[in-house]
Amino acid sequence: MRILSLLLSFSLLSFIAIPAQACDRACLQGHITEFLYALVEKDPQSLPVATDVRITENSEEAELGQGLWRTATRLRGYRQDFIDEAEGVAGAHVILEEQGAPTLLVLRLKIENELITEIENVTTRSRTEGVIFNIDGLNAPSRGMQYVPRPEQLDTREEMIRIASLYPAGLKTGSFVEVDLPYTEDAYRLENGNIMAGPDCVLFEGCDNIKTQDISPGRTTLDKRLVAVDERMGIVWFRLSWERGTNQRLVVWEAFKVYDGQMHAVEAFMKLDPEDLGSGWDRES
Numbered sequence: 001m002r003i004l005s006l007l008l009s010f011s012l013l014s015f016i017a018i019p020a021q022a023c024d025r026a027c028l029q030g031h032i033t034e035f036l037y038a039l040v041e042k043d044p045q046s047l048p049v050a051t052d053v054r055i056t057e058n059s060e061e062a063e064l065g066q067g068l069w070r071t072a073t074r075l076r077g078y079r080q081d082f083i084d085e086a087e088g089v090a091g092a093h094v095i096l097e098e099q100g101a102p103t104l105l106v107l108r109l110k111i112e113n114e115l116i117t118e119i120e121n122v123t124t125r126s127r128t129e130g131v132i133f134n135i136d137g138l139n140a141p142s143r144g145m146q147y148v149p150r151p152e153q154l155d156t157r158e159e160m161i162r163i164a165s166l167y168p169a170g171l172k173t174g175s176f177v178e179v180d181l182p183y184t185e186d187a188y189r190l191e192n193g194n195i196m197a198g199p200d201c202v203l204f205e206g207c208d209n210i211k212t213q214d215i216s217p218g219r220t221t222l223d224k225r226l227v228a229v230d231e232r233m234g235i236v237w238f239r240l241s242w243e244r245g246t247n248q249r250l251v252v253w254e255a256f257k258v259y260d261g262q263m264h265a266v267e268a269f270m271k272l273d274p275e276d277l278g279s280g281w282d283r284e285s
Helices: 002-013 024-042 157-173
Strands: 048-056 073-085 089-098 099-114 113-125 183-191 193-195 221-231 237-245 249-259 261-275
Touching: 024 073, 024 089, 024 099, 024 113, 089 221, 099 183, 099 261, 113 261, 157 221, 157 237, 157 249, 157 261
Parallel strands: 048 113, 183 261
Antiparallel strands: 073 089, 073 221, 089 099, 099 113, 183 193, 221 237, 237 249, 249 261
């Protein structure tokens, strides 16, 4: 009887639905790869998208298969991923080609139940659009961003966000010294492929020290949105924007490398937008 009871129990268990596991790191990275190949192969129907998927391209509502889907032709060698397993976010900075011309692409995917529910992409195609446009500086992901911290080096999610948030706070006040942002001695900032701060910066006097570099005046209209926290790689990804000149905002997708309680690197893709465009997504703070 006991054996029969056990057999019946196992039979009943076979009919009980086991909750599907959340999309893990490999799964989320796979969605980025799948999306990018579908994009250059012009095959949007191959993507596992939700029936109510929401899409924006350059902060405006878009449809799957339109816009960049018609012009993207090839992937280049640069791709830096940002994987947030807790929030189901898969993002990347990528360089692709449109009819042979290089384009900087910011991509954010939201994954729920193995389906893509949100697609956000932003393109920068020239120096006119991006202020800086140094493709030669983006042949491959940097060693700094690719470094995988040891488990004991990693900070908590909350501490990573706190340290990364000191960067926009410093921009607001016009000083990283005033907010005491804990940079390492060799910390650097790379924007659209150009070294703009750190030991290798030679653009102007004082740019070799990212903490003491003159960033005044403050950005009084700065908006920010936390996009993803890659807890395994020690990367916090923000979307920042502020007024720049007449009727324009500089939109900067900033990736901060944070571990051991310090900021080691800042890498960004950026572009100029009309002042009143907005992001098309969550309201910035």
